[in-house]
Amino acid sequence: MKRKYNCIELFAGSGGLGTGFANSGFNIISANDIWKAAGETYVANHPNVKYVVKDIAELTGNELLDGTGYKKSDVDVIIGGPPCQGFSTLGKRFIDDPRNKLFKEYVRLVDDIKPKLFVMENVSGILSMEGGKVLENILKSFNDIGYKLEYRLLNAAEYGVPQQRERTIFIGTRTDVKIRYPKKTHTLTNEKGLIPALTLWDAIGDLPQSDDEEIKEYTCEPKNDYQKKIRNGATILVNHKPPTHNQKAINMMKYIPMGKSAWDVEDTMPKEYMPTSGYGNTYARLNANEPGMTITRNFACISSSRCIHPYLNRGLTAREAARIQSYPDNYIFKGSKSDIHLQIGNSVPPILASKIADTISEMLDESEK
DSSP states (O other): OOOOEEEEEESSSSOHHEEEHTTTTTTEEEEEOOOOOOOOHHHHHHHTTTEEOOOOOGHHHHHTTTTTTTTTOOEEEOOOOOOGGOOOSSSSOGGGOOOGHHHHHHHHHHHHOOOOOEEEEEGGGGGTTTHHHHHHHHHHHHHHHTTTTEEEEEEEEGGGSOOOEEEEEEEEEEESSSOOOOOEEESSOOTTTSSEEEOOHHHHHHSOOOSSOOOOOOSSSSOOOHHHHHTTTTOOOSOOOOOOOOHHHHHHHHHHHHEEEEEGGGGTGGGGOSSSSOOTTTEEOOTTOOBBBOOOOTTTTTTTTTEESSSSSSSOOOOHHHTOOOOOOOOOSSHHHHHHHHHHHOOOOOOHOOOOOOOHHHHHHEEEO
């Protein structure tokens, strides 16, 4: 019987990365974040995981393991994504710069626990920050504690997630195993042998549609395999309350066709409905027939991102955004509205995480031979 590998999640948030690893058979021993509301979400969906709500700078490997029945040598992999805002090399040595504190703490805990492998997720821009100096320092920091590592830019849409979301994935190991990445399963460019990328409507087309009413029951059967999978046995809908907008915004949205923004229809929209400021990707309606745009915390705020529903005159609900992020429908988000939006927007899509986890499992299998 195949061994179940053990995992710790740092900067866990609401658990997108951990959910993917759990779905691929990993045993999540413990998780950490300083954010209480995200911890409540994590525990509500992963009740058997020890979740430590604490500043990572004050955390030790032993504290993550206390009371779990596991010791450091039992930990096969550490996963997590230190926030990118901390990365800077200006003025000081990278590892000494206080702005890089969170990354430094991630490295410290990897060094403390010494898992066979680690997975670190970050934004696509990290590869070019400060002319590549940030990347160079990340590689050196892990090399200095005995890990070889590689990095790759992955687009979630090419791995079965209905969203264009590029993220840098670092994989490191202190074993001799060859580092590998999951193979693409879906295509944005009609590549032969791959499945066409899932669209926004593939993801949310079966959800009850209302401009202003929270509908908590499904009104139709799932229409495709993605929808069947993502319902995951749920019988009621949670976190599906439509965002509210003022009357001017509602009137404006009526004039915006699918895939276009208010700025594209400036000549035909009544001037009293036009926004007074904004960018090309704001006040914009999503295209039902393409993968969703990158989900951020602003998925309900039409003045901050491209997030108008393809057919309704409102931004996205939390459940629609969670669907686009590939969270299952029975995944319940806790906290205030802004907490929930940030949890969803900051997540690694669980389906992408699961594809990465499958590859990590293969590498661990190989390291044990």
